Amino acid sequence: MRRVLAIARREFRSSFNSPVAYAVIISFLLFTSVSLFFLGAFFTRNQADLRQYFDYMLKAFAFVIPAITMRSWAEERRTGTYELLLTLPYTESELVLGKFLAAFALAALAILLTLPLPLAVSLLGSFDPGVLAAQYLGVIFAAAAAVALGQWVSSLAKNQVSAFLGAAFAMIFLVFINSVAGFLRIGGTVAAILNWLSLAFHYEAFARGVADTRDLAYFVAVGALFLFLSTWNLSRRKWS
Amino acid sequence: MIEARELRKSYGDREAVHGVSFVVETGSVLGLLGPNGAGKTTIMKVLTGFHFPSSGAALVDGIDVVEEPLAVKRRVGYLPESVPLYQDMTASEYLDFAADSRGLEGNGRREAIERSVESCGLGPVYRRPVEQLSKGYRQRLGLAQAILHDPPILILDEPTTGLDPNQIIEIRALIRELGREKTVILSTHILQEVEAVCSQVIILNEGLVAAQGRPDEIGDALKGEERLRLRLKAVAGSILELPRLEAQLRAIPTLRSLGELRGESGGRAATAELVFSPSAAEPGELVFDWVVANGFKLLEVERRRLSLEEIFVKLTAEGGAK
Numbered sequence: 001m002r003r004v005l006a007i008a009r010r011e012f013r014s015s016f017n018s019p020v021a022y023a024v025i026i027s028f029l030l031f032t033s034v035s036l037f038f039l040g041a042f043f044t045r046n047q048a049d050l051r052q053y054f055d056y057m058l059k060a061f062a063f064v065i066p067a068i069t070m071r072s073w074a075e076e077r078r079t080g081t082y083e084l085l086l087t088l089p090y091t092e093s094e095l096v097l098g099k100f101l102a103a104f105a106l107a108a109l110a111i112l113l114t115l116p117l118p119l120a121v122s123l124l125g126s127f128d129p130g131v132l133a134a135q136y137l138g139v140i141f142a143a144a145a146a147v148a149l150g151q152w153v154s155s156l157a158k159n160q161v162s163a164f165l166g167a168a169f170a171m172i173f174l175v176f177i178n179s180v181a182g183f184l185r186i187g188g189t190v191a192a193i194l195n196w197l198s199l200a201f202h203y204e205a206f207a208r209g210v211a212d213t214r215d216l217a218y219f220v221a222v223g224a225l226f227l228f229l230s231t232w233n234l235s236r237r238k239w240s
Numbered sequence: 241m242i243e244a245r246e247l248r249k250s251y252g253d254r255e256a257v258h259g260v261s262f263v264v265e266t267g268s269v270l271g272l273l274g275p276n277g278a279g280k281t282t283i284m285k286v287l288t289g290f291h292f293p294s295s296g297a298a299l300v301d302g303i304d305v306v307e308e309p310l311a312v313k314r315r316v317g318y319l320p321e322s323v324p325l326y327q328d329m330t331a332s333e334y335l336d337f338a339a340d341s342r343g344l345e346g347n348g349r350r351e352a353i354e355r356s357v358e359s360c361g362l363g364p365v366y367r368r369p370v371e372q373l374s375k376g377y378r379q380r381l382g383l384a385q386a387i388l389h390d391p392p393i394l395i396l397d398e399p400t401t402g403l404d405p406n407q408i409i410e411i412r413a414l415i416r417e418l419g420r421e422k423t424v425i426l427s428t429h430i431l432q433e434v435e436a437v438c439s440q441v442i443i444l445n446e447g448l449v450a451a452q453g454r455p456d457e458i459g460d461a462l463k464g465e466e467r468l469r470l471r472l473k474a475v476a477g478s479i480l481e482l483p484r485l486e487a488q489l490r491a492i493p494t495l496r497s498l499g500e501l502r503g504e505s506g507g508r509a510a511t512a513e514l515v516f517s518p519s520a521a522e523p524g525e526l527v528f529d530w531v532v533a534n535g536f537k538l539l540e541v542e543r544r545r546l547s548l549e550e551i552f553v554k555l556t557a558e559g560g561a562k
Contacts, residue, residue: 006340010326017328080322084385087288087320088341089313238292240251 003090007098011072012105020067025110028064032056032114050118054135054207057114058200061146062175066167068106069150072099073230074163092234096227099151107143111136131209138206141219142199146171148226155233174199241266242287242393242423246296249282256282258447259296264440266392269419271438271455272427275556278444280427281321284395287425288318300393314342317386321397321427323378327371331362331381334370335388342389356384359414361407375402383411387418394418396426400433412437431552443555450555458551466516466523467499467544472509473537479507489514492530494523509539 015021035056076082085095118132150167157163178198181191195201199222202215242264249257257279264270272280285291286298289309298305300312326334335357339349357366360380365373373381379402386394399415400408415437418424428434434441435455443451443458451458474480482503489498489512499513516523524541531538 003341003343006337009340010329010337014326014328079327080320080324081326082324083285083290083320083322084324087290087313087316087318088338089310089343090341091310238290 004094004098004101007085007090007095008101008105011099011102015068015071015102015106018071020071021106024064024067024106025113028057028060028110029113031060031064033117035059036117050121050132050135051207051209053114053118054139054203057111057139058142058175058203058207061143062171063168064110065107065143065146065150066153066164066171068103069147069154069167070157070160070164071154072103072151072163073155074157074160078159086234086238092231093227095234096151096230100148100227103147103151104144107147108140111139111143128209134206134209134211137211138203138215141216141223142203142206145199145219145222145226148223148230149174152226152230152233155230171199176200241299241301242270242425243299243302244283244287244296245299247283247286247293247298248295249279249286249291250294255294256447257286260442260444260447260449261296262442262449262452264423264425266423267420268439269415269424269426269437270440270442271434272425272442272444273429273431273434273552274427274444274450275429277446278556279447280444281397282447283444284318284320284397284425284427288316288395289313314389315391316393316395317389317391318394319382319386319396319399323382325370325378325381328369330367330369331373331377332366334381335384338385338388344389352388352390355390356388359387360384361410376404376407379403380407380411383414392422394422394424394426396424398428399426400428400430408433443552445556451551468514468516468523468527469499469540469542469544470512470514470527470531470538471540472512472531473539474508475535475537480510481507482510485510485512488530488534492526494521494526513544 032053036050036053073082076085086092090098115136118135122132149170150163153167153170154160154163157166174197178195178201181194186194202218205212205215244260244262247257247260248255256277260279260283262270272283274280282291286293287300287305289305289312292306300315303311303315305312326337329337332353335353339353344352357363360383362377362380362384365377365381370378370381379399383396383399386396394415396415400411403411412433415424415426419437419439426433426437438455441451441453441455441458442449472480472485480503482501486498486501489495489501492514494516495514496517497515499515501510501512503510514523514527516526524543527541528538
């Protein structure tokens with residue numbers, strides 16, 4: 001675990017040495033709050049409801065998380081530090097976990113910085129701290145799953161740009177697939193499968209303020225799957 | 241100790257190393273020599289556990305790199321050819337990260353960092369960001385990372401590229417010193433480096449061992465001929481006439497051929513290069529007798545060994561195969 005933290009610390013610190021971390025946090029905060037007040041017609045609805053706010057957070061993830069994770073492996077391979085990491089005494093899973101923790105910490109930081117807005121809004125109306133806790137729980141878990149996905153794409157990509165595009169494409173698919181299914185009036189088993197795959201579908205209850213363990217299990221499973229795939233990918237490269 | 245047994249490594253369809261075997265004992269420095277693409281870097285990547293071999297085995301202190309990669313990585317200090325550094329860190333942060341990765345703590349950690357900073361001469365740039373460092377300092381920072389944990393095994397891929405002549409001398413001295421107690425493998429294009437540092441050489445060509453042994457052994461085995469270079473002076477008052485001198489030289493017994501022949505100081509002296517067959521009994525003695533018999537004065541005799549450079553060209557230009 002200490003070695004995992006050594007990787008995570010280096011990684012986290014280095015993300016603040018480039019403008020990417022700041023750009024990511026600022027654009028995430030701007031996007032979510034602007035969307036809430038303007039697109040979400042917050043004032044005309046005349047209701048201190050934050051559901052929209054959390055919906056926009058998930059949509060923002062489609063671009064924000066890939067921006068956080070695009071560097072992780074692709075950049076190490078471009079500069080050759082990949083060879084350093086893999087010849088230092090780390091196992092592949094320690095490297096994957098360390099990088100995951102660092103990127104997740106950055107995403108969590110961005111998410112925590114959205115907290116002042118709901119707290120301010122809560123002054124306007126009746127406020128249920130349980131609902132807010134469930135909403136944040138959902139965002140945090142969704143972010144964790146998305147970070148694992150983004151890093152896996154980065155472990156496959158040749159450079160940062162393709163890592164970003166690949167992860168953004170995958171995220172858009174996972175975030176919007178259930179809306180597309182609804183829009184096209186697809187029903188039955190296909191819809192059920194698309195829903196089951198969709199991040200947005202499992203996120204919906206959280207955004208309403210309901211924490212469901214099945215949805216939590218989905219996020220954990222997605223995260224674990226992609227962490228495993230990244231580890232497998234690193235091991236596979238040694239043989240090729 | 242490092243051992244490679246029938247090591248093979250393919251990248252896709254291309255086999256980069258076709259069955260290489262060698263043993264490097266503790267306390268010796270092995271130089272891997274060869275043109276680009278000969279397989280030097282691939283062998284090093286396998287020995288450090290970065291790549292796994294396609295077949296055969298690589299053992300570091302008796303530990304198989306495939307079975308226990310972590311134990312191998314703990315023992316090995318590695319300087320890759322590309323000198324991978326994190327550009328956004330300072331030299332000190334970089335070494336701190338290496339120390340964290342190696343699990344160094346407390347006093348041992350501080351001493352390890354001080355020691356490698358000092359032996360690699362990093363003092364002046366210790367607090368500077370890596371992206372501002374010159375090529376020479378980057379190279380030395382990479383080396384400092386490799387020796388940080390005082391590893392019993394050192395694997396250095398072209399450790400002196402980008403250094404100026406003074407730095408090269410310092411780093412070679414450091415490697416020689418490290419090689420007294422450790423097992424060191426280094427790769428290089430520079431043949432003097434092998435002669436200066438290595439106790440053992442492997443010349444690789446197209447993924448095969450073309451020659452193996454001590455630097456002087458390799459020279460002897462491949463020499464094929466004995467060359468002597470003479471500077472002669474005529475006895476006082478007389479002049480050396482080159483055509484006549486040539487005829488006289490050709491009369492030396494067992495001489496195979498005559499190399500360069502050149503007069504100097506208006507014919508009062510001359511330089512000649514003589515080539516003897518390897519079986520010739522002491523060419524030096526024959527030459528001495530010849531000089532005495534012809535009444536010349538001998539100014540200089542130089543025995544010309546085939547340098548590693550010439551051997552290298554010879555081995556690697558002959559289409560690869562041994």
